[in-house]
Amino acid sequence: MKFGVRDYLLKPTDRDQLMEVLVRCRKEKEEARQRMLSEQRKMLGDLRTTVEESYLYEGLQCREFHAVYQKYRERLxxxxxxxxxxxxxxxxxxxxxxxxxxxxxxxxxxxxxxxxxxxxxxxxxxxxxxxxxxxxxxxxxxxxxxxxxxxxxxxxxxxxxxxxxxxxxxxxxxxxxxxxxxxxxxxxxxxxxxxNDLTSPWKLERLREEILYLEPKRIQEILEGMFSQFSTDTEAAKNFTMGLYLKLNSDDSEEAMEIACDFFRSLRACRKVGEVREMCFRMAVGSMRPEEKRSVVDMIKSYVNSHISDENLSLKWLAENYLFMNVQYLSQLFIKKEGERFSDYLNRMRMEKARRLILTYRSDNIKDIASQVGFESNPRYFGQVFKRYYGILPSELIVQPHNREVTGK
The missing domain is CATH 3.30.70.60 (Ribosomal protein S6/Translation elongation factor EF1B)
Structure with missing residues (x-):
């Protein structure tokens, strides 16, 4: 504990002044400690931000995300x-x-x-x-x-x-x-x-893998989002499109080479980013080989997974508003591919998601669970379907021990 000269000259009998000095010194020491802790917190905060930035940067640059995740798992x-x-x-x-x-x-x-x-x-x-x-x-x-x-x-x-x-x-x-x-x-x-370098080879490869399994409308949405970043940089847009073309078209036959040359000539002639975007979209959709395009049934399953809380979801709605196909033909196609009716598949997906939600949250209101899986207006019927599938009511599953396994029919 440090004292000033005046403090050293205090008489031992001057008790009040001595107490005042002790209190002041204790206060100064506590303030110094708080300043040190604040500086340490700031230093650690700055370091953590640096680590988080590094995590994002490496995750964006590295093709093998699992390795990056494992590397930063303990640090973050x-x-x-x-x-x-x-x-x-x-x-x-x-x-x-x-x-x-x-x-x-x-x-x-x-x-x-x-x-x-x-x-x-x-x-x-x-x-x-x-x-x-x-x-x-x-x-x-x-x-x-x-x-x-x-x-x-x-x-x-x-x-x-x-x-x-x-x-x-x-x-x-x-x-x-x-x-x-x-x-x-x-x-x-x-x-x-x-x-983030959008034109790196592995990112173009990742984009290629993604758009091969998407319908044209979704491909257009993704490309529009990417091209919006090029703003007026036509050359950057062209470089991106050329890289994606080479990833999507690996055929080195003479005919394919002629098509590629025609494409690149047309691409070089573009003067605006919008023109490049349209060429890129047509190329991305047109270069998908039939066997690589996602099947109609896969599109149905993907839509169900994304819209499972929609009470009005049905094969008829999908046929008329999403796929623009005959519902009877679609029903037969689904049964042939999946071995079950669409309605059975939809209920199974809904019940499996409901089970996951219940096991995750345990104390949740059953009405909230029902609304998440497409039964918002009829939670009672949700309970009946759940029991038909799992043999117990949702409320019974909530109170069961965590380690007890419940399987569907």
Whole structure:
């Protein structure tokens, strides 16, 4: 403990002054300790931000994501849990700082911490959260979608994706890897820019693998998102299109080479990014060989997986509004491929998802579970279907021991 000269000259009998000095010294020592802790926290925070930036950068640059995940798992305290990706769409960058502040306020209100700093790409904020219930997901979505800012053109929309931690991160990297400029936001809302090379060979290969299994409309959406980043940089757009063409067309026959030369000549003649985008889209769809195109049944199953909470989902609706095909033909095709009727398949998918939700959250309201799997208006019927499939009611499954296995019929 340090004393000034005046403190050393105090008389031993001057008790009040001595106590005053002791209190002041203790206070000064505590203030110094707090300053040191604050500096340490800042240093660790800066280091963690650096690690998180490195994680994103390596995850974007490395083809083998599993290796990157394992490398950073301990450093970033990943726990391998079931997590949620909260994806907030239509967040314009001019509102980003304010929106980030409000998002943190809403999360604090519900006692939810972010497992990773917010990531921002092209009007989209991606949050990694650990949310304990479906009900809370719905409440969060409502709060986030109600955010409004002066001059805002489109209301925010929120979607949640739930998965095991590594699989969830793999999905997130799949989404953000399509953008050349990615922002990582710290607690104060300050952003770090992470540049992403869209034309690297393995990214073009990843894009190729992805679009081979998508319908043309979805391919167009992906390409429009990517081309929007080129702005007026026509040369960058051409380089990207050339790289993707070479990935999609590996045939080296004489005829294929002539087609490629014609394509590249036409590409060089383009003067605007929009013209390049249209060429890229036609090429991406046209170069898919029939055996590589996703089957109609696969498209149905993918749609069901993404819209399983829709009560009106039916094969008739899909035939008339999504696939534009004859419903009887579609029904026969589905039975031939899957060995079961579409209605049976849909119920099975709904019950399997309901079971996963119940086993994950345990204490959730059955009505909330029912609404997540397409039975919002009739939770009683949901219980009947669930019991027919698993032999017990949803409420009975909730109270069962965690280690007891329940299988469907």
């Amino acid at each position: 305290k990943f726990r391998g849990e079931i997590l949620h990706a909260c994806i907030c769409n239509y967040v314009e960058e001019r509102f980003l700082a304010e929106a980030h502040k409000d998002i943190r306020r809403i999360l604090n209100k519900y006692g939810i911490e972010m497992e990773f700093p917010a990531v921002y790409v092209k009007n989209t904020v991606v949050l990694v959260l650990n949310i304990p219930s479906v009900t809370l997901c719905k409440q969060l979505a409502g709060n986030l979608e109600s955010l409004r800012y002066r001059g805002q053109l489109v209301s925010f929309t929120v979607e949640f994706v739930q998965d095991a931690e590594e699989a969830l991160w793999n999905m997130i990297f799949g989404r953000i890897s399509r953008f050349n400029r990615i922002l990582l936001l710290d607690e104060a809302g300050e952003s770090s820019v992470i540049s």
